[in-house]
Amino acid sequence: MSDFTLAIACHGERNFLLETHCELPARGITAICGPSGSGKTTLLDCIAGLRQPQAHSTIIFRNTTWNAQGTFVPPWQRGIGYVFSDARLFPHLSVRDNLHYAKTRQSALTVHSFDTVCEEFGVTPLLDMAPDTLSAGQRQRVAMARALLGGPGLLLLDEPFANLDSAATRHCQRVLKQLAVAQDLPMLYVSHNVEEVAQLADYLVFMRDGRIVDQGPLLELSGKLNTQLSRDEDAAAIVEAIVGQHDAAFALTELHLEGQPLQVKLLAAAPGTAYRVRIPARDVSISRTRAEDTSILNILPVEVAGIAAVDNARVMLQLRIGQQVILARITRKSAATLSLAIGDKVFAQIKSAALLSASAATL
Amino acid sequence: MITIVLASVTTVLLLLIGTPLAWWLAKRRTALSAAIEAVVALPLILPPTVLGFYLLLLFAPDTAVGRAWEALTGSQLAFSFSALVIGSVVYSLPFVVQPLQNAFQRVPAALLDASASLGATPADQFRSIVLPLSRRSFVTAASLGFAHTVGEFGVVLMIGGNIPGETQVISIALYDYVESLQFDQAHRMAGGLVVFSMLLLFYIYRSNGAAAWRVSR
Secondary structure (H helix, E strand, O other): OOEEEEEEEEEOOOOOEEEEEEEEEOOOEEEEEOOOOOOHHHHHHHHHOOOOOOOOOEEEEOOEEEEEOOEEOOHHHOOEEEEOOOOOOOOOOOHHHHHHHHHHOOOOOOOOOHHHHHHHOOOHHHOOOOHHHOOHHHHHHHHHHHHHHOOOOEEEEEOOOOOOOHHHHHHHHHHHHHHHHHOOOOEEEEEOOHHHHOOOOOEEEEEEOOEEEEEEEHHHHHOOOOOHHHHOOOOEEEEEEEEEEEEOOOOEEEEEEOOEEEEEEOOOOOOOOEEEEEEEHHHEEEEOOOOOOOOOOEEEEEEEEEEEEOOOOEEEEEEEEOOEEEEEEEEHHHHHHOOOOOOOEEEEEEOHHHHHOHHHHOO | OHHHHHHHHHHHHHHHHHHHHHHHHHHOOOHHHHHHHHHHHHHHHOOHHHHHHHHHHHHOOOOHHHHHHHHHHOOOOOOOHHHHHHHHHHHHHHHHHHHHHHHHHHOOHHHHHHHHHOOOOHHHHHHHHHHHHOHHHHHHHHHHHHHHHHHOOHHHHHHHOOOOOOOOOHHHHHHHHHHOOOHHHHHHHHHHHHHHHHHHHHHHHHHHHHOOOOOOO
8 A cells, every 4th residue: 555654844924834744545535624724735735846844844655755855856746736726727828728738748647538537527618718718616627627637646636616616516526536536546635614525535634723633534533532523513423325215205315324214405316326424413412212203304223432521511422323423412411311321322313404404415 | 230230139138148137036035136136227327328438448458358358259349349239238138137027026926836736847837837928028128128229329439439330320320410510310310210219119018008918816
């Protein structure tokens, strides 16, 4: 297994210091999340070679040393693709020439067909246009196509979907996911929004104040207690379910989560495919018995696997369902009243808002 | 005729020297670059005769420069066409370097980063991004360099020697006509220069105003 080793110290503006030591997978899609100003883009710039970290920093990608004491591989020799948050199309070239710019300088690492990439990112109708006549979303798609046509061995994406509508985002995510698997093209994907990365990423890195605070496989990490993520107000577990029946009459889709039914807003996904659902901890409540006379659709039998204090008033529960876990944040008083203990079999009630809202549907 | 050849040779040399110099000045911010920038700009404020005076001293056959030139070419440097070219290059340098430096500074570093990430070496970045984006400034720089060389007087008066057919340029010929009260010739020459300068400046300003490139954000 080839690895991706990072040991970076890099000073930024206003006393900002990026300091990371980590091993990342050199395969699949790794999401780098964190609030703005946490050093996500600085990290990408260091990996791209556009920013020189301190001399003792080390970056080793798949057995190639990019940074080390006395070694600095310049960005044009790293064989990377970089999708910048501000697209950075060349203003004096048409869309077609922007894409050809990448194609004529492509590294030998991977080769993508010009026409296929244009089709996949929907830029074929834009080819003869000038960059300054495009919408922000169109520019973003051209930037993604351009980065891929450079034939990179590693793709860096900085908020690539910031200007795309939800349909276009879903489509581009699908294309990227396919590339990551079929072409074995590793990607590092920066987003300030954990929710957005849920469908896409295999691995999650969470940054704060220039440091990596949590990292791990996405599904595993999102269900853990005692991480920075779980202490967040928006803490949520991500589970993978299989798409079952669509119920057009009620505009619902039934998913199977470890054999249990889970009703969500009507999806476009085909039955039998895997689908990730993000369940916010604040929307999950607990009962000892299965409530029959309730409006709540989704009630799952779970086992308490962990309890951790969030603050004086609240606790976070880790609830196991088959091989996966979900999180529930309840008051300490409720936990005491129910006298919850590890190993207890209880029922998790998931508020409809969690799975039926517009934001849940974009996942 | 001497004037046109002089201005053309000078302009070509100015672009060859001025482009790398302007790029270096645009990218570096050190005490050395500030000093060089000041030296380049000096001809803008110094009376041309001051410049001509020092160049004349420098080109004299008994200086190191004068001797080296004579050893290399076998002819004297002072009062030669070559001396005029050197003097003109120094004199017009700021008119070429400053527009180019401004243009280079306007090229966003973000675009060069994007180009580097796509595999472009610095030379490639310069050729494929910087040059096309500062194309118009090259026209401006070349035109200003050319026009300013045509219009110079003080420097060529000091170091040229006004040898007809060799170092007699138009502005000095005009002076001679006026001195010898040949006003008809003087009128023709002066009027011609006014029309030429006007046309050149009109061309520069029109091409600059029309479609200056913009960076999309």
